[in-house]
Amino acid sequence: xxxxxxxxxxxxxxxxxxxxxxxxxxxxxxxxxxxxxxxxxxxxxxxxxxxxxxxxxxxxxxxxxxxxxxxxxxxxxxxxxxxxxxxxxxxxxxxxxxxxxxxxxxxxxxxxxxxxxxxxxxxxxxxxxxxxxxxxxxxxxxxxxxxxxxxxxxxxxxxxxxxxxxxxxxxxxxxxxxxxxxxxxxxxxxxxxxxxxxxxxxxxxxxxxxxxxxxxxxxxxxxxxxxxxxxxxxxxxxxxxxxxxxxxxxxxxxxxxxxxxxxxxxxxxxxxxxxxxxxxxxxxxxxxxxxxxxxxxxxxxxxxxxxxxxxxxxxxxxxxxxxxxxxxxxxxxxxxxxxxxxxxxxxxxxxxxxxxxxxxxxxxxxxxxxxxxxxxx
Amino acid sequence: xxxxxxxxxxxxxxxxxxxxxxxxxxxxxxxxxxxxxxxxxxxxxxxxxxxxxxxxxxxxxxxxxxxxxxxxxxxxxxxxxxxxxxxxxxxxxxxxxxxxxxxxxxxxxxxxxxxxxxxxxxxxxxxxxxxxxxxxxxxxxxxxxxxxxxxxxxxxxxxxxxxxxxxxxxxxxxxxxxxxxxxxxxxxxxxxxxxxxxxxxxxxxxxxxxxxxxxxxxxxxxxxxxxxxxxxxxxxxxxxxxxxxxxxxxxxxxxxxxxxxxxxxxxxxxxxxxxxxxxxxxxxxxxxxxxxxxxxxxxxxxxxxxxxxxxxxxxxxxxxxxxxxxxxxxxxxxxxxxxxxxxxxxxxxxxxxxxxxxxxxxxxxxxxxxxxxxxxx
Numbered sequence: 111x112x113x114x115x116x117x118x119x120x121x122x123x124x125x126x127x128x129x130x131x132x133x134x135x136x137x138x139x140x141x142x143x144x145x146x147x148x149x150x151x152x153x154x155x156x157x158x159x160x161x162x163x164x165x166x167x168x169x170x171x172x173x174x175x176x177x178x179x180x181x182x183x184x185x186x187x188x189x190x191x192x193x194x195x196x197x198x199x200x201x202x203x204x205x206x207x208x209x210x211x212x213x214x215x216x217x218x219x220x221x222x223x224x225x226x227x228x229x230x231x232x233x234x235x236x237x238x239x240x241x242x243x244x245x246x247x248x249x250x251x252x253x254x255x256x257x258x259x260x261x262x263x264x265x266x267x268x269x270x271x272x273x274x275x276x277x278x279x280x281x282x283x284x285x286x287x288x289x290x291x292x293x294x295x296x297x298x299x300x301x302x303x304x305x306x307x308x309x310x311x312x313x314x315x316x317x318x319x320x321x322x323x324x325x326x327x328x329x330x331x332x333x334x335x336x337x338x339x340x341x342x343x344x345x346x347x348x349x350x351x352x353x354x355x356x357x358x359x360x361x362x363x364x365x366x367x368x369x370x371x372x373x374x375x376x377x378x379x380x381x382x383x384x385x386x387x388x389x390x391x392x393x394x395x396x397x398x399x400x401x402x403x404x405x406x407x408x409x410x411x412x413x414x415x416x417x418x419x420x421x422x423x424x425x426x427x428x429x430x431x432x433x434x435x436x437x438x439x440x441x442x443x444x445x446x447x448x449x450x451x452x453x454x455x456x457x458x459x460x461x462x463x464x465x466x467x468x469x470x471x472x473x474x475x476x477x478x479x480x481x482x483x484x485x486x487x
Numbered sequence: 488x489x490x491x492x493x494x495x496x497x498x499x500x501x502x503x504x505x506x507x508x509x510x511x512x513x514x515x516x517x518x519x520x521x522x523x524x525x526x527x528x529x530x531x532x533x534x535x536x537x538x539x540x541x542x543x544x545x546x547x548x549x550x551x552x553x554x555x556x557x558x559x560x561x562x563x564x565x566x567x568x569x570x571x572x573x574x575x576x577x578x579x580x581x582x583x584x585x586x587x588x589x590x591x592x593x594x595x596x597x598x599x600x601x602x603x604x605x606x607x608x609x610x611x612x613x614x615x616x617x618x619x620x621x622x623x624x625x626x627x628x629x630x631x632x633x634x635x636x637x638x639x640x641x642x643x644x645x646x647x648x649x650x651x652x653x654x655x656x657x658x659x660x661x662x663x664x665x666x667x668x669x670x671x672x673x674x675x676x677x678x679x680x681x682x683x684x685x686x687x688x689x690x691x692x693x694x695x696x697x698x699x700x701x702x703x704x705x706x707x708x709x710x711x712x713x714x715x716x717x718x719x720x721x722x723x724x725x726x727x728x729x730x731x732x733x734x735x736x737x738x739x740x741x742x743x744x745x746x747x748x749x750x751x752x753x754x755x756x757x758x759x760x761x762x763x764x765x766x767x768x769x770x771x772x773x774x775x776x777x778x779x780x781x782x783x784x785x786x787x788x789x790x791x792x793x794x795x796x797x798x799x800x801x802x803x804x805x806x807x808x809x810x811x812x813x814x815x816x817x818x819x820x821x822x823x824x825x826x827x828x829x830x831x832x833x834x835x836x837x838x839x840x841x842x843x844x845x846x847x848x849x850x851x852x853x854x855x856x857x858x859x860x861x862x863x864x
Contacts, residue, residue, distance in 0.1 A: 141821070427858075443836075446838070447847060463824055464823075473823075
């Protein structure tokens, strides 16, 4: 792009830092995904990369090594194995989960301490996106738009009236240099009913909210301070101590006291009400791999096969069977005459269901939790 | 029964020895049943007893400790653990499988050497029968009938026009003391088509051939000699050496040379043609547990539940699921929204199919064999 060639554009793009919140167990993908081995640590697409690694690589051409990963202490070792490029200063560890406003807000506050001019982009570690170049082009537009003083979300053009996502209602074009697609955001709306979703899609005015956003850290923190002053104060205190010997002492004292709130409520929605949010409509295909049916869809689209088999060294014998098999063991798996089945085979737990019931896996995990069978969760 | 009370009847019953051929892998019950752990070593009914143990116990009141078990050398240890009552002289080990005529014929020849007056009864180690007292009453009638110089099979009154069993065509009543049910056998017929089976069932003249028979060993061997002189000669040579120090030398030399043939062709069918076969029609329920659907049927009949779970310490969580789960591991198994499923979970192999396709398991085992994946067979 020509905008990349100018020194001014280059200076804007160089302000970009990526933040990857790597949390969320992915309960609907149990027993593959679980507390000790959450979704982002798995290769769910058969690409050879885990979702976390793929997210990091997707951002590489834009962020270089300017990447901060926010994750739980329990996952530090696995994250470092996946991303050996990370230095100590690229890792933010949570001693206990505090929801997205604290996780992303701490990353913003730390980056702000290091350089208040940084434009950060936050991208979940467990989404599947292609083609990558379209993604990066959308992020570039978002960076240029953020540089004009906006919190910029990347909205996905709906392919169907999903009731599983929130929507973004778009407004007028913003006429930003280097970001011809940028639109104002009128409001964020919660997951709709199917009827409402149909109206959204046919209006052409709404996009899926994929939870991706790009913003100047100073602006993000300003909104956080206005809406969640207590949280902002705590995060600022931790951030000021972060790159000093006092990090552990301050974090141990302050982090447990912070309120749990989603970034949508703490920042995005009030910022939209204030007219400070823009959106880049994106055309790349995006999937949050919400359940095993989604894994089957991702593979079927690519491989045009009835039976998707995931897992290194999987030994699957199928006769008249369709669906998805995830093999996390070396066992022989024989499937005979069964359609749209979901089989997930792990060393200590086995799931057998159908694509149609894939969303109900969460309920089973809740039931196991209630029964005390937490060793396999 | 009054017949049991007379010294004459007692003397006849005392001639009875049971023979339990414990062979047959039970391929349709893979991966539970397999070469190293065949069907008869499993508790498929949830009774707490393996099929072999249940067979032994069912015969106990009639045979006492006059029981010979014929099995492969590979299963000796498992059989002895299941039946600690067996002495060395109660065990006939095959160095390689030679089909039923050799296995049962050797048992007959050994018993004949020990006492030519013995009446033997042969009962597969992997069938499920109830009520036991009805079974024993049928065997008693068979013993009294055998004592009149007959090979006596026990035929099962068909409950439906099965195409999976051979049939026995019955003839006139035989008027045997102590065996009021005894009938002549006109012929054995192979597994019929469904149309033919319907005719058999509606005629009232046909019974299922369950492979159980009772016969004087001398008569059985006479028919074997007439029809398979080479086999008879070899078995006689082994039997004469059996209870001597020469057993191993003679067996090692002769057994591998013996022809493989089923007892049906070698003895039962030609004996029927000669008018030497009788049948006791039995009313007990009988199941050869031919596949996993059969296991489900056996349990459903008793427990009136949609989901049958087999396996000590099974940890099964089911929501909206029906069918059968066999757990041979301690893994958690979650079933969600899947009907008539068959899940068999073993340490090195997993089967997922439906009751409808349970018969096809044999084909999968054949495919595994062809592909060289014999470690799990």
